[in-house]
Amino acid sequence: MPDTAPTILIVAQSGRLTYEAVLFAASLRKAAPNFAGKLVIAEPRPGPNWPGEPGITDEDARDFLTDLGADIRSFETPHFGATYPQGNKIEALSTLEKDEPFIFFDTDTLFIGPIDQIAFNFARPSASMARTATWPDPPLYGPGHTEIWQAIYDRFDVPFEPTLDTSQPEDHWERYLYFNAGWFFASDPHDFRDRMLDVMTSLRDDPMEALASQSLFPWLDQIALPVVITALGGGRPDASLAGLDGEISQHWRALPLFYARASDAELAFLEDLTQPNKIKRILKTYEPFRRMIYQRRGARVRALFDQNDLPAKEQSIRARIKRNRLWMR
Structure with missing residues (x-):
């Protein structure tokens, strides 16, 4: 059991994500009735990068969520917004307090077991490994996986070699640390947010030569995750986290x-x-x-x-x- 109950963070918006959030929150309370942590539901505010009303507009859904004990908070989207909504999961970290251990989940997640039975080690952040070979897509004549990933780690002065799974062959995608951003956790949401935004905006605004043949969208958050998690002393999830994407939670998508x-x-x-x-x-x-x-x-x-x-x-x-x-x- 964890020493302190963490905060669970999700992002909800008008439309589909509102109803996914309702299902998410209801399943959390049913599967983990003794969960003592907070459930924070972050919604983007209207702004220059997000016109219209991006937040929860269904008042019945909003009341349902707050009745379950969810704390709905709004956040600004100065770096991404409607053009890259995946960036919401990073900008939403501003709704949490500094040094507040957190677990982020995509809203299309169903809890089927008690998450409070998982002993998270927040000093060693990690993320979901329920992923496929979506990025990178190396061209026939290079650069290959090694050159692409190493160039990214080198730009941010993060060690690359320790991230390799040497049981996998050279240039096979599973040799390289690659996460699904459906869940991730860390000890300090502000530090995590700042590091992620640094990597994501740097790659977006000043892509390096090794990435010339690569599409960064919609994969940008998943490209940044391994670099930031490694920099924070984390890595692949260990056996204690097996219930995520397993008997505790399902990222149904x-x-x-x-x-x-x-x-x-x-x-x-x-x-x-x-x-x-x-x-x-x-x-x-x-x-x-x-x-x-x-x-x-x-x-x-x-x-x-x-x-x-x-x-x-x-x-x-x-x-x-x-x-x-x-x-x-």
């Missing part, structure tokens, strides 16, 4: 994928969670949730697959769902 891949117990948890009228009334206003959960489209997705013999590649799962015109997000 799109409900059709969850219905296709979840265990029977995980699916039963979702179905039970979403039946009370108080949450049903809110979730039904979002069409993908209404159709997938309450109009049983998710059951039709599940019937397309043998959960004990799923296609090896997610792309194949997505393609089958789309061929049957059942994809929604």
